[in-house]
Amino acid sequence: MSANTRAHDATTGGTPAAPAPFGVYFSLNNGLSDTKPSLKRHLSKMSGMYADDDAYRAMLEKEDTLLYEFYDLGVPEAEGNLAFGTSIVYPGKVGDEYFMTKGHFHTILDTSEVYYCIGGKGFMLMENPEGDVRIEAFSPGRAVYVPGRYAHRSINVGPEPLITFYVFRADAGHDYGSIETKGFRKIVMERDGAPVVVDNPKWK
Template sequence: MSIPTTPFGAALDIASGLVSPEGPLQERRLSDLRGLYADEAAFEAAVADGDPLVYTVSAAPVPEEAGEVPFSITTIEPGDVAGELFMTKGHWHTAHEGEIYEGKAGRGGLLLFDGARTRWIDLSDGAVGYIPPGWAHRTVNTGDQPFRFLAVYPGAAGHDYERVLERGMGARVVRTQDGFELQEVAS
């Protein structure tokens, strides 16, 4: 699909979490995150009990190709599986490429993992998170409202979800009485 892109302005509808003009829209239900939550019994019970929507990605019509700069808004619903908060699957880029996230609504953050070290960047209140090349990244809704953020990334970045499924992210983000905490796990 090498249709030349032309300049365009886009509207980010913060109330709905949709980009206009719209490109691909992706929905991930809980069952799409199988293998990522610690409590497998609670996970399967929640999947059987309605398989809730966990996150939606509304992308602008920009191809994922070298030279292009795709962007999207992700909405993570509030919720948890036995205390472990709703989150994206998380991925490494297959190419040596970074990415920028900007918080847009709700409360949440960015969990980063380079295979040894874990980092957390809060994206609440419009904060910007920088993801360097070589760091896996996952976002987490730490609040009780939908958490939305803008992502902007190189078109040739590529997505490796399998490596996160195999190795984890070095930590889990878990609800506490006061909010949330990171619980380190062996990778």
């Protein structure tokens, strides 16, 4: 399995079934599992997604930095199943814009997701197709509910990894299309040492 493809359970054809009961360890210190492989997204996978293209290019010339990693445990994509795991967004910025996930809508648009912050400091940026933009803070112990219809992106504004645990309907799917072409309406940048939410200059 390549590091950047989603792992999906090898059920033997037909309708994906419920998995057998299972447990998995995720570290409360760094968010990582000791047995499962993570999926990793590096800077090169985020072309055009940060506002400052010059800063992006300059950074990429030096190193293809690991921005975030997360788990896809391969729970079959069936209606009654839940997908879960941790997501770890590392600290840093491209220009003045904080490291973040790509962000996505769910393919089944009205499916929701819950995130629980285990470590670090950041935001969940959310936006629905009608243009309603919401932002919720992440700090250890805070849970965020992402309702159906809202695209969502995790943003790390602190000096430590932003670690969250997430759960969503396993058949929800990931729709990156409009996020990759238009982005979110708002972005989060550092100004005078603090995060500010500003209009995305690339949003059309």
